[in-house]
Amino acid sequence: MATDPRAPASARQWHWATLEGQAVLATRNLSEILRLYRRTNRLTQTDLGVLLGYDKTYISLLETGKRILTDTGSLARASRLLGLPPHVLGITTAVDTDHQLVLQLGQSTVRLAEIARHSGHATDAVAELWPLVARLEARVADGHAERDILHLLAQARVGLGVALGNVLPEERLATAAHWTGKSLDIAAFFGDPAFSSHALRMHGNELRKAGLRGAAVNRLAHAASLAPDLDARVAVLPLLARAAGALGNTELFDRVVREAHQSLDSVAHTSLFNPFALHEVRLRGLVATGRTAAAIRLVENDPVPASTVAPQWRVIAMVTTAHVRLNAADHHGAAGMLTAAINEATIQRLPHQLQRVNRVAGRHLPDITTAGQEALNRLRQEIAA
Known part of the structure; x- marks a missing residue:
């Protein structure tokens, strides 16, 4: 069925963005442009005439080059109706x-x-x-x-x-x-x-944060499979490991963490892929997969944050480390880290991390929970405003 020639341009395909479309536009030849437009949208010459305000015979003449549009008004109208960049038809x-x-x-x-x-x-x-x-x-x-x-x-x-x-x-x-x-x-x-891997990586991580863990693992695994090189692949690994841990998939979590650590010496470190970030991912995943004792042993070997670590990652790591210390009955150490996390999360306006602080502190550290909730309330008011 042909596309309704009177339908708004937004309902049509992105035909000018295809490689074929780009090649035709590069010719700046109205005859070729009209033929591609008709073929892509499955229009007859009559249909195209209805769209442009010409009869079928005139459309045929335009497509064969026996007639040309020369006046600026007609060219501007054609570019608007066909969704063309006006300069393609020689006008500004x-x-x-x-x-x-x-x-x-x-x-x-x-x-x-x-x-x-x-x-x-x-x-x-x-x-x-x-x-x-x-x-x-x-x-x-x-x-x-x-x-x-x-x-x-x-x-x-x-x-x-x-x-x-x-x-x-x-x-x-x-x-x-x-x-x-x-x-x-x-x-x-x-x-x-490359771009698909990037988009899937970012989307997968936001799905995990929104609690859609299965979908997150699916998107992140797809991102890793599409990664065109090692740099792009290792950018996915920490996020995939975190999602796998949150899902409780111990086998996948361990396999991805192992690959990430093996790649540390093969690529340049970034704000996401570095020993400090991977340490936090591993800690959280161990707790999430029921291996708290291993996390407690690991927390004593915190690496020094590198200059490449993004500020929000430092907050994330403080909350995760505090969680592990609380599991080890180190209430004092956990309280100190959570207090620092509240202060930094407030400065950086990170409500999600304040909510993590509240969950970790819970009934074990009521003063911290109160402070975290107060900071969160203030931040919510700012966001609402």
Whole structure:
């Protein structure tokens, strides 16, 4: 069945973003562009004529090159109705100028937001990415689904979801997973293993934080399988190990942790993949899989945090280590670490980590639980505002 030629551009396929579409646009030949548009959308010449406001005979003449559009108004109208970048037809419009501006500023926004998140300023990252995502989605909904715009939208959605995963409390973490998940359709469309692995890795981790552990393991295992090189694969391993531990899959957890440790000397360390981060992942996984005694033995050998460790990872590690120390009946050591975690989580605006503090402290450390809840309440009020 043919696509309704009067349907809004947002309902049509991302045909201009395909490799074939890019090649046709590069010709700037209206005849080829019209033929591809009709073939992709399964339209007759009559259908296309209805869309563009011409009769079937004139469409045929345009497709064979026996007639050409020359006036700016007709070209601008055709570019709008076909979802074309106007410059392809040799004209410059406000839409085309906006397209170039969005690309230039958008890439910088995504990079700066990632830097802000890694440096402990996830709230600033959200503030930067939210309007960019809204602007890009509006552009795509209007039918301007160029390849570079789609790719930027996928990157921005991933960045927004991950940043939200840092600043939202647990009961709202599904929102973070929603945004990272919205990048997967574009990643699949491009068929780029590197970007697909990245998007699946980020989405899988947000699913785990939202409590969807089975789905998280599935996405993260897929990300590892798609990783194009060792650097990309080791970026997945700590997150996959953590999800496997949370799921209670001891065999998978042990296997992934073993591979991660074996790879430590083979790749450059990052804020996620380093001895300090892997130590925390292993501690938490041992507790989650019922091997508390092994975790207690391991906690005495805490590695010194490296300069590459992101600030939020230090908070995560403090809460995990405090949990293990509490299991070892070291109430004093656990209280000190949880107090430090509360202070740091408040500074970095990490409600999820404050909720972890409250769970760990529980009835064993009532003063810590009270302090953690008070800090969480203040942070929730700030978020609501």
